[in-house]
Amino acid sequence: MSHTPIRNFQLGDRENANAPDVLPLAREHALQSAGAAFHALADTMPQMVWSTLPDGSHDYYNARWYEFTGVPVGSTDGEGWAHMFHEDDQPEAWKRWSHSLATGDPYEVEYRLRHRSGEYRWMIGRALPILNDDDKIQRWIGTCTDIEDQKRAALQNEILSHELSHRIKNIFAIVSGLISLTARANQAFGQTARELLARIAALGRAHEFVRPHSEKSRPETEDVNLSSLLATIFESYPAFQEGRFTIGGPDIEVASKAATPVALVFHELATNAMKYGALANPDGHIAIELVENGESVTLTWAESGATMHADAEFLPGFGSRLLDLSIDQQLGGSYEREWTPEGLRLTMTVRRDRLQDS
Structure with missing residues (x-):
């Protein structure tokens, strides 16, 4: 997935651009207004929204973050957010975040985030850099999107696929057994039975090749x-x-x-x-x-x-x-x-x- 960095914009009074005592005040007022508007907008979003300084130090979370995590306001600023991740997901999240900070590349990772109940829910975290006129990063704007329900549905589908695959293999085995029993009881059926068993075996190999696999059952070639x-x-x-x-x-x-x-x-x-x-x-x-x-x-x-x-x-x-x-x-x-x-x-x-x- 490709993302385009966000370009910062400056607001000011063009007619008074040469007035040094007016322009800084206009810009300060514009930035303050933009900040308030951004916070209001971010608080209406269903996702958790956050921002960081160029070095990755968090300095803002919207209302959804505090509703989800239940932590006190400001307690996850700086690097205080790190302990909110599941410990098994922290190495990969840190690896990708460090890469983005070093390169300016968009950030995207899946991890489990601790809910206020103490349980962990799967999230997809994304962030884009905001660049100034000199293409330097001014800050990062990111989101956390809850994908727990999708993860559970995918897991249920995987379990169902494995169960269906197991039953299909059992059906192959039962049919082959019935053919073999029939052939033993009727010698005239012997050659036909061998050919039929070979065809069923070919189907079994094809099924084994394309069926859903776990990490342990996956064939050497993926x-x-x-x-x-x-x-x-x-x-x-x-x-x-x-x-x-x-x-x-x-x-x-x-x-x-x-x-x-x-x-x-x-x-x-x-x-x-x-x-x-x-x-x-x-x-x-x-x-x-x-x-x-x-x-x-x-x-x-x-x-x-x-x-x-x-x-x-x-x-x-x-x-x-x-x-x-x-x-x-x-x-x-x-x-x-x-x-x-x-x-x-x-x-x-x-x-x-x-x-x-x-």
């Missing part, structure tokens, strides 16, 4: 982009560990809604390549290229070293229907396929807003 999502999907394939996948292109953001169709499509492509395409050959290779094109994103899958004949069915049965559903309907795009002497080349173009809208 970048939620296409390249890292695809690497997460492919990490269970031996060919990926052998270096037979390459992923190139810029870091393109991907939202949680798009992660599911992307994961299913590329899992199906990799599985098909292992059965019939480039990955069925020990020397085969997969190259994935990501390109930004304004309002769209192009994803290219290129196989080399494939032994599958060009007349063979492309992504047989479920795979073809999945590609139509995911690319055309869910991601608002289209795809083209071609056979090169090296193998399959699939070009998918999707809408950027569908890919990134969460």
Whole structure:
């Protein structure tokens, strides 16, 4: 957030500007009037307003400050305000305030401020310098805005997101367990069950990648982009560990809604390549290229070293229907396929807003 420093202004009688005995009195009266007007205005604001001298020494708080803190008037002047912050937030607040005093940069920080009840409430503190005609700081004007309710709402949303994520993981586990039990009871279902379990596992990896994380559960890479999502999907394939996948292109953001169709499509492509395409050959290779094109994103899958004949069915049965559903309907795009002497080349173009809208 950018802020423009406030320029000080001088009030005086232009017609008597050359009268040394009149101008100082006019300026003094103007400044006194401006000070009274400022105090009256500040006391009507819902936020706490404060000001400091150029060195950061506080010399004014409006009525909202004293109503909130309950401290005696004048008791937080100078550096007396410091003990009003929660001790855990003081180092960062002091660091940013010291930087602003040294550089003149706008001040902004979140901290907990002690209420008159003894409880602490989250605030966002901001301040801008007032400059004179020589660009020197005359004082700082700042505000404290109560954001406790927003903080609590954000925390509740985070807790809810983690709970929903945990339940989704449990559903994946239950469905996988039911499929495995069915496969053990019906041997004819075995191959279908293995394929279905692999697809569910791909969905699980995509969900784990984009779900809300705590500091302890957060993956090593914090970048939620296409390249890292695809690497997460492919990490269970031996060919990926052998270096037979390459992923190139810029870091393109991907939202949680798009992660599911992307994961299913590329899992199906990799599985098909292992059965019939480039990955069925020990020397085969997969190259994935990501390109930004304004309002769209192009994803290219290129196989080399494939032994599958060009007349063979492309992504047989479920795979073809999945590609139509995911690319055309869910991601608002289209795809083209071609056979090169090296193998399959699939070009998918999707809408950027569908890919990134969460």
